[in-house]
Each structure stands twice: as structure tokens, then as C-alpha cells.
Amino acid sequence: MSPCLLQHFEAHRSHALRAPAASRRFPTLRERLRLVGVRAACRVRGTSRPLRKDPPAFPPPPSSRLNLPLLPPPTTALSSPPASCSKKRASHGRGRMSEQVYIVASDSETTGEDKSQLSFPNVAIGIDIGTSNCSVAVWTGHQVELLENTRNQKGMRSYVMFKDDTLSAGVTGGATQEHGHEERDILSGSAIFNMKRLIGRMDTDEVVQASKSLPFLVQTLGIGVRPFIAALVNNMWRYTTPEEVLSIFLLELKTLVEMHLKHPVRNAVLTIPVAFSRFQQTRIERACAMVGLHVLRLMPEPTAVALLYAQQQQQLLHDNMGSGMEKIALIFNMGAGYCDAAVAATAGGVSQIRALSGSTVGGEDILQNVMRHLLPDFDSLYVDQTMDRIKSMGLLRMATQDAIHKLASQQHVEINVDLGAGHKVSKILGRGEFETVNQSIFEKCEGIIKQCLADAKLGPEDINDVILVGGCSRIPKIRSVVLSLCKKEDSYCDMDPLEAAVSGAALEGAIASGVTDPSGCLDLLTIQATPMNLGIHADGGSFVAIIPRNTAVPARRDMLFTTTHDNQTEALIVVNEGEGNQAEENHLLGYFKITGIPAAGKGAVEINVCMDIDAANILRVFAGVVKPHGQAVPPFIEVRMPTLDDGHAWCGQALAKMYGSTLDLTVLPKKLHP
Amino acid sequence: MMICAPVGVSAPKPAAVGYRARKVRCAVAAAPAGIGPATLYDVLGLRAGATLREIKAAYRRLAQERHPDVAGAPAAGDFVTLHDAYATLSDPDRRARYDRDSVVAMARAPPGGPPRWYTARRPRRTWETDQCW
Incomplete structure (x- = not known):
């Protein structure tokens, strides 16, 4: 189905599903997106100041030229008929809206100064949507560059904040409003996050069941349909879907990229967990189609890392430092929501994925285990989501998160948090205790790696490099589990664990867009394998x-x-x-x-x-x-x-x-x- | 290769180098005797005694030409054939079985016998099932 059809279909669907409510008080998705679009457009003007800090890379957009196309009179956007009036018009209406936003990249601005970015207007961007963090990268002509948001972050928190009629995602972190979002706001029930864990899952799924302890509303009926999720807006639960949340996030992300590149972005390569079903993949594609992004490829995260590794090996060979022999890498990636492993054989720029395996364990499970350990009556206490319970759960979550991060570098951590209503946690958590609490998770990680090695018909002695990526790869126990299974002293160190996947996706984006590089940097090929x-x-x-x-x-x-x-x-x-x-x-x-x-x-x-x-x-x-x-x-x-x-x-x-x-x-x- | 060996022994002089080479070419040419490559080795453009390293290198080189990411979607069939050949030949057990089966097939095939696909593709009878138990 073409993206166009999908959009139309989605318009039809959201109309059918929510028409009565939408016409009365809640904005439909299209209206919401339009709001975001307008906000995003306004933001381009508003954020020109931070961009000015680094003139060589992103010269400030000439505001006189930008003003005109970017500021559609707000009335046109907002007073145009709501989506429910006419399906056809609605989908066209959105197209128009996009034009208004994307006009940022009119050809008249392609002056010689930023040739590096403008020489590849059709190159696909690489996006890594993580359960907790998200990043975006693009091939700039000689290398992959990660883009920063207005807060100078490369890794942006993945969430969408619902407030009154305005929506804002973690890409800007609400930076354009009076004050940015803090973790406290994100955990207040008004923001939806962890959408990567929820997207494309049925309410019988154990991951959805585990998501019920998140601060927003996740309601299940246990009959095998999509769960009901909602965000708290003005003390009311407002229904949304993971696809919608993801598309709002992607729209902000796309606007950010277009601001940096000064041309419209059409194509993208996204990374996905190995454990994603084909149905979940279609949900990601649909969310992309809703914001006008065509998905060139959905790459399992460890294979994106394998591509980056292949490029680095190829580079070593060019510099006469590599041997040109086949190298076998075991890639272990563990983020907040998923964990996966791959074995890749690399030589001469060809990276062949020998085996893939993945599971839905991640940092979120570790966090929940520790929260339950700190507060044994966690489940009975938070069974209903009243305002003060949400607040108290948010406090516990932040304290636990902080403690887990600290345990990566220290042996003990002191937790002191007052949860209100007479509940208090004060405890010294040791690393050993932390590891005991999460024993089952480490065992699952072991299982994934063992299965991956067995499927590749390789033993630990065949592995040349062990690559550890993802946020959870910082946990000492995870490192020791992986390294001891592969009988290695240390892991491959030429990669940033948080940037590897998105860099690989941007490389694939450039290759799949047909970009060639005279120095042979892009003469790469990944031979993918089916994960299931x-x-x-x-x-x-x-x-x-x-x-x-x-x-x-x-x-x-x-x-x-x-x-x-x-x-x-x-x-x-x-x-x-x-x-x-x-x-x-x-x-x-x-x-x-x-x-x-x-x-x-x-x-x-x-x-x-x-x-x-x-x-x-x-x-x-x-x-x-x-x-x-x-x-x-x-x-x-x-x-x-x-x-x-x-x-x-x-x-x-x-x-x-x-x-x-x-x-x-x-x-x-x-x-x-x- | 086995057919060539006695020829090599009987060849005496410097001229023999050319003679031997020509003979080998004949042996290879005789095997396909039809449309397209006959053996998995032909798919990879190798001789039957190729080492694992040569097989891997040939696979990579050809993959860079024939993978649909490079050659476009219609090449998918080509790549699948290439990969199947590689998958068999890079696994020592499967390669041994394939080599044995193709030697048996070659020995059994009467001169100008059954069509090529018959000998190359279909599962061979095995020694056990040929017997009347």
C-alpha cells in the first residue's frame, strides 16, 4: 500500500473511530498534527538563536525569508474544516499544511555555503527510536552526523506531552515554551512514553500487562485487541494510540531535521528491535506514513551496528591497518525496552548476518524489578491511578532510575525518597543486591547470546570482537555476562554505545538512496537474515x-x-x-x-x-x-x-x-x- | 579433477603444460553441457577443489554484484541461487554430501543421459534405499 493510501486509510479510520468525540471537544489526530505543525513552524523562527551558536555547520536561517512562508495566518490552519467533515479534503489539507512547514527548504536558499548537506537532498535519514531515547543522523557527504536538538542533545527523550490543546514531543522537550519539561512532568501522567513497547501489541501481551505500572493509563480487557491508552489532560484521561504518539514524535523529529538540512526530508531508515513482529513493523511504517516519511528500510538494531562495524573494518583496511580477513563480531544491544544479539561475519565491506535473536527484556524491566524490591507493596499501592498515587510513583521511579545509573560506577547507593501519604523508602542498595533482584533478566540475556551463537554454529573462540551497545550495556553485570560467554577480556571500544545504531541506520540510508562515495566509504553491503x-x-x-x-x-x-x-x-x-x-x-x-x-x-x-x-x-x-x-x-x-x-x-x-x-x-x- | 590426473602423468615435455591446461578446460566444459551453470561450484565460478576461503571470497564478490540492493529487485532470484550455493559449500558436512552425491551422479549418468537438471537438482537415491530389504 502506498503511503498515500495509508494516509487516506488512516484518515478514514480515525474518523470512524473517534468521530463523535472529535466533533465535540477533542481534536482529532489531524488537528493535533496540524497544531504541532504550526508550533513546529513557529519554532523554527523562535529557535534561530541557539542555531546561531555554531555558524559553520548551520548558518542561521535568514529570518526575513523564512517569515513569509513559515507563518501562515494561524486562522487558515486552525479554521480549516476539521477532518471529520470530509475525508478527502482532510488528507489534502494535511498535505497543504506540510507544504507550509516544509517550505523552509525552498530552493532559493541553496547557496554555496552549506554544500555538504545540500548535495544530497534525497538521501534518507537514519532514525533510532528508542523506548527511552531517540536520535537521528544523516550522511553529510563524507561522514555520518548526529543531529542535535535546540537543547544540544543528541539523544532525545522519547515521549509526547499532552497539555490542553498543544502537544509537544521530547525532540524539543518543550524548550520553546516558558519552561522545558523535566522528568517530573514526564512522569505526571500527561506524557506518553515507552510507545515502542506498546506499539502493535495486543492487550493479552505480557509487555502490555507490565506497562500498566506506567504513570499514564494503560487499560486492558485481555481479549486480544489493542490496549486502551490515555494521557492525563486537565484531570481527564484523553485516549490516544501508540501509533499516534509515535507519529507526533516523528513529526517533531522530521521538522528538526528539515531545519538543520534546509530541505524537505522524504525517506528514512529506522532501526527496530529484533523481537518486533511483522505486524509491529507495519505499525512503525504507518506512523511514518502519517507524517510523510517513506520508510526505505527497517533495520534490526544490531544489524545497523554491524554495518557501522563493517565500515570501520573497511576503513582500517584502507589505512593498511586491517588484515582483510573475515572478522566475526557478536553484537549485543540492550536498551530500555528490548534486548537483541546478532552474529555478523564481515570482510571486504560485506557484512553477512549469520544469526539474530532478541527478546522484550530491557532496562524498563530492571527498573520495575528494583522498584518492587524497594517498595514490596508496590502493586497493591499503585493499583489505582489517583493523582497523588501517580505523583508518588513518579518520585519512586526517578529515585530508582537515578540509583541504577549510579550503581554502574559505584558499589552502593543510598536511596532516600518520601513518597507521601506516610510511605517512605530509605535504603542502601548494593550492587550485589541489585544483581540478585535482576537475576532472571541477566539469565535471559545469556539465553539470547547462547541461542545466537548456536544458530550461527560458532563457538566463543570464533568471535573476534564483542560489541556492546545500548543504554543497558553500561550495567557492569551485563558486560560481564556477555564478555564471559564470549570468553573475551574486553569489548570493542571504537563505537559509542548510544550512537552506533543510529549511525548505522544513516549509513544504510545513504547506501539505499544510491549515494556513492569516491573514497569507497559506502561500498558496503549487509546481507540480512530473517529473525523469526x-x-x-x-x-x-x-x-x-x-x-x-x-x-x-x-x-x-x-x-x-x-x-x-x-x-x-x-x-x-x-x-x-x-x-x-x-x-x-x-x-x-x-x-x-x-x-x-x-x-x-x-x-x-x-x-x-x-x-x-x-x-x-x-x-x-x-x-x-x-x-x-x-x-x-x-x-x-x-x-x-x-x-x-x-x-x-x-x-x-x-x-x-x-x-x-x-x-x-x-x-x-x-x-x-x- | 580425477579425470585429469592420469592425463597429467602421461604428459612429458614443456608442451605438456599447454596440453594439460586445455584438457582441464575440456573437462569443465563437458560437465555443464547445457543451459546455465550445472554445479554449485559453477554458480560461484570456482573449481571443485576450492578452499573455504576461496568460496567465501567468491560469494562476497558476487554478492556485491548480484544482491538486489545493488542490482535492483529483479536480481533477487540470482542472489537466492548464489546464496544457496554458498550455504551448501560453506558448510563442511553439506559440502561433503553434495560432492559425494554429484560424483555418484556423474558416474551413474549414462553418456548423453538424462537432462542436466535431473542429475544436479533432484535428491539422489542413497545407498540404503536402493537396496531391496
């Missing part, structure tokens, strides 16, 4: 993998199936993704039916199911009858996955209930005599 098994439901509820995990992408595999009943004329193809042996343990991607199978005894018909992943990581499933063949057989069906939009859990149950095994298939045993 892809297969179908067969043999009465089993999961049959057609493309096993860690298959090189692009990939195309097929398998023969046959009917399970005599005269079975229809078969249901249920496509799943995951690691479980039973189909129901895995993530449902979609389903379709093959009809018109010639009537025959069971096992006589041959049905071919073929899965194809192209270089852009798009999955297509082809299925049809191959034996008997001829005119009497219906044509093959081609389906792009995922097809499912919501309700994965109850959908699978409904299919099982309705059809049971009547439309089942079974694997055709491989013939020994061709």
Missing part, C-alpha cells in the same frame, strides 16, 4: 516453518502440502511467525482460503505453499494446487503479509472454532524416489 520462523498452520494445530529463522534475505522457499480429508475441496492457509511448535503460540500474520481443490482421496492432491521475502523485507505467500495440474485447477493466490490489522488473538480462536480441522492441511512427506 515463518510458516503455516498444518497437521492439526502444529506450526510448520517454511522459511526458518536466520535464512538470508532475499529468500524464497516452498513446501508441498496435501489434504487431510477425502474430497476436501477447500483449505485454509494460516500464516504465522514465531518460535513456538504450536501455531497458536506464534504471531498470526494472516490467512486465506484455497478453494476449488479437485475432489480426490486424502493425500492425493499436492498443494504448494511458497514464501518469498524480497530485499525490502516484504513477505509474500503464494499458494495453489500443483497436482493434478491443468485447466480444472484454480489459479494460484498471492497474498502480501501481514493482512491482519487488529485482534490477532481472537481471530485465531475464531478460525479454530469455526473450521476446526475441516480445512486443515498436512505436510506431504518428501519422496525418496523422484
Whole structure:
């Protein structure tokens, strides 16, 4: 589906979902985005001062020229008909709005002074949206440069603040208002964060369940639909979705980049966790489409790091310091929300991902474990979210966060925090105690690395470099767990753990945009691998993998199936993704039916199911009858996955209930005599 | 290679260098005898005795030409073929099995026998299943 269609679809959807409320008092997404757009536009003017500090890189925009296009009379933007009036007009309206904002980059401003950035107007930017922090980088012609926000931060807090009718994201941190947001404000219930953990998840998901202890509202019904999340605005919970929050954030981010580069940005490469399902990937793509960003590639985070490593190795070779031999790197990335590992074999600028594995453990789990340890009646205390409970939970969260950070460098930390209402935490937390509390998390990390090495069929002695990235790689125990598993003294040190992933994404952005570099810096290739098994439901509820995990992408595999009943004329193809042996343990991607199978005894018909992943990581499933063949057989069906939009859990149950095994298939045993 | 060895022994003089080389070329040319490359080694542009290092190097070199990121989406099929060849030949067990099977196939194929795809692609009969138990 083209971004255009998606936008239109989204317009349609948000209209359908929220029309009654929207027309009365709450702004729709489009209106909100428009507000952000206007604010962003105003901000360009307002923030020209901090930019002036570094004239060589970003000369201050000539304000006389910017004023005109950038300041649409606020009435035009705000008084244009709300989205609910006309879907078509709404989507056009947004296009117009964008133009008003993006006009920052009119051609008349492309003077010679900032050639380095303007020579690549179509180069895709690299974005790393983290659970807790986010950064953006771009290829400037000779190197990757991380962009800073107006507070001179490269890593920006990932959150969106809902206040009255204005929205602001962590990119600017509310810097343009009277006072910036502090951690206290972010934890007040008015801001939504951790959207990367919530996006594309059902309310039965344990990650969503664990998110209920966040200061904003996460409501679940446990039936397998998207959770209800809401932010506190004027003492009222206002509904939103993770996609919406993410798109508001991305819009601010995009505006920031356009301000720096002085040209519109269309394409982006984003990093995602290995554990992201294909459905979650579509949510990220949709959030990007909503702000007019075309996703060129979604890169698993450790593979972005692998690309940066490949470039550094290539550089060493150019400088006659490298050997040119194949080097095997184990990359371990752990942030606030996810943890993943990859084994990459690198030589001559080609980086082949041998194995990938990931899980949803991260710093957030460590934080919650420690909070529960400090305050044993945490769950009973914070079961309902009244204003003072939220405030008190925020205080505990900040104190715990601070303590965990300090424990990275010291052996003991003293925690003294008054939570109000007679609750108080005063404790000295030792590093040993901290490690005991989080034992299960460190074990999971171990499991991920062991699985990754086993899948790559390599032992610790084969690893040349161990690369540790992500915020949690600062925790001494995590470092020692990874290094001891790989039998290494120390980790690879030529990379900034917080900037590696986004730099890799920006490199990929430049390569995928077709930029070439005369010095050979961009002669790089990553051969990606599939992080999860892809297969179908067969043999009465089993999961049959057609493309096993860690298959090189692009990939195309097929398998023969046959009917399970005599005269079975229809078969249901249920496509799943995951690691479980039973189909129901895995993530449902979609389903379709093959009809018109010639009537025959069971096992006589041959049905071919073929899965194809192209270089852009798009999955297509082809299925049809191959034996008997001829005119009497219906044509093959081609389906792009995922097809499912919501309700994965109850959908699978409904299919099982309705059809049971009547439309089942079974694997055709491989013939020994061709 | 096995076919060439006796030829090399019987060749005496400086002229033999050219003779031997020509013979090898013939042996390789005889194997495909049809459309497209016949063996996985041909896919990688290597001789049958290539070392693991040569296989990896050839794979990387060809990947940089044929990967769809470089050559465009229609090249995906090419790359899949290349990668499959590499996946088999870079794994010592699978390579040994492949080498054994292709030697058996070569020995069994009657001169001008079955079409090439038949011998190269289909799973071979194995010694066990050929027996009448």
C-alpha cells in the first residue's frame, strides 16, 4: 500500500473511530498534527538563536525569508474544516499544511555555503527510536552526523506531552515554551512514553500487562485487541494510540531535521528491535506514513551496528591497518525496552548476518524489578491511578532510575525518597543486591547470546570482537555476562554505545538512496537474515516453518502440502511467525482460503505453499494446487503479509472454532524416489 | 579433477603444460553441457577443489554484484541461487554430501543421459534405499 493510501486509510479510520468525540471537544489526530505543525513552524523562527551558536555547520536561517512562508495566518490552519467533515479534503489539507512547514527548504536558499548537506537532498535519514531515547543522523557527504536538538542533545527523550490543546514531543522537550519539561512532568501522567513497547501489541501481551505500572493509563480487557491508552489532560484521561504518539514524535523529529538540512526530508531508515513482529513493523511504517516519511528500510538494531562495524573494518583496511580477513563480531544491544544479539561475519565491506535473536527484556524491566524490591507493596499501592498515587510513583521511579545509573560506577547507593501519604523508602542498595533482584533478566540475556551463537554454529573462540551497545550495556553485570560467554577480556571500544545504531541506520540510508562515495566509504553491503520462523498452520494445530529463522534475505522457499480429508475441496492457509511448535503460540500474520481443490482421496492432491521475502523485507505467500495440474485447477493466490490489522488473538480462536480441522492441511512427506 | 590426473602423468615435455591446461578446460566444459551453470561450484565460478576461503571470497564478490540492493529487485532470484550455493559449500558436512552425491551422479549418468537438471537438482537415491530389504 502506498503511503498515500495509508494516509487516506488512516484518515478514514480515525474518523470512524473517534468521530463523535472529535466533533465535540477533542481534536482529532489531524488537528493535533496540524497544531504541532504550526508550533513546529513557529519554532523554527523562535529557535534561530541557539542555531546561531555554531555558524559553520548551520548558518542561521535568514529570518526575513523564512517569515513569509513559515507563518501562515494561524486562522487558515486552525479554521480549516476539521477532518471529520470530509475525508478527502482532510488528507489534502494535511498535505497543504506540510507544504507550509516544509517550505523552509525552498530552493532559493541553496547557496554555496552549506554544500555538504545540500548535495544530497534525497538521501534518507537514519532514525533510532528508542523506548527511552531517540536520535537521528544523516550522511553529510563524507561522514555520518548526529543531529542535535535546540537543547544540544543528541539523544532525545522519547515521549509526547499532552497539555490542553498543544502537544509537544521530547525532540524539543518543550524548550520553546516558558519552561522545558523535566522528568517530573514526564512522569505526571500527561506524557506518553515507552510507545515502542506498546506499539502493535495486543492487550493479552505480557509487555502490555507490565506497562500498566506506567504513570499514564494503560487499560486492558485481555481479549486480544489493542490496549486502551490515555494521557492525563486537565484531570481527564484523553485516549490516544501508540501509533499516534509515535507519529507526533516523528513529526517533531522530521521538522528538526528539515531545519538543520534546509530541505524537505522524504525517506528514512529506522532501526527496530529484533523481537518486533511483522505486524509491529507495519505499525512503525504507518506512523511514518502519517507524517510523510517513506520508510526505505527497517533495520534490526544490531544489524545497523554491524554495518557501522563493517565500515570501520573497511576503513582500517584502507589505512593498511586491517588484515582483510573475515572478522566475526557478536553484537549485543540492550536498551530500555528490548534486548537483541546478532552474529555478523564481515570482510571486504560485506557484512553477512549469520544469526539474530532478541527478546522484550530491557532496562524498563530492571527498573520495575528494583522498584518492587524497594517498595514490596508496590502493586497493591499503585493499583489505582489517583493523582497523588501517580505523583508518588513518579518520585519512586526517578529515585530508582537515578540509583541504577549510579550503581554502574559505584558499589552502593543510598536511596532516600518520601513518597507521601506516610510511605517512605530509605535504603542502601548494593550492587550485589541489585544483581540478585535482576537475576532472571541477566539469565535471559545469556539465553539470547547462547541461542545466537548456536544458530550461527560458532563457538566463543570464533568471535573476534564483542560489541556492546545500548543504554543497558553500561550495567557492569551485563558486560560481564556477555564478555564471559564470549570468553573475551574486553569489548570493542571504537563505537559509542548510544550512537552506533543510529549511525548505522544513516549509513544504510545513504547506501539505499544510491549515494556513492569516491573514497569507497559506502561500498558496503549487509546481507540480512530473517529473525523469526515463518510458516503455516498444518497437521492439526502444529506450526510448520517454511522459511526458518536466520535464512538470508532475499529468500524464497516452498513446501508441498496435501489434504487431510477425502474430497476436501477447500483449505485454509494460516500464516504465522514465531518460535513456538504450536501455531497458536506464534504471531498470526494472516490467512486465506484455497478453494476449488479437485475432489480426490486424502493425500492425493499436492498443494504448494511458497514464501518469498524480497530485499525490502516484504513477505509474500503464494499458494495453489500443483497436482493434478491443468485447466480444472484454480489459479494460484498471492497474498502480501501481514493482512491482519487488529485482534490477532481472537481471530485465531475464531478460525479454530469455526473450521476446526475441516480445512486443515498436512505436510506431504518428501519422496525418496523422484 | 580425477579425470585429469592420469592425463597429467602421461604428459612429458614443456608442451605438456599447454596440453594439460586445455584438457582441464575440456573437462569443465563437458560437465555443464547445457543451459546455465550445472554445479554449485559453477554458480560461484570456482573449481571443485576450492578452499573455504576461496568460496567465501567468491560469494562476497558476487554478492556485491548480484544482491538486489545493488542490482535492483529483479536480481533477487540470482542472489537466492548464489546464496544457496554458498550455504551448501560453506558448510563442511553439506559440502561433503553434495560432492559425494554429484560424483555418484556423474558416474551413474549414462553418456548423453538424462537432462542436466535431473542429475544436479533432484535428491539422489542413497545407498540404503536402493537396496531391496
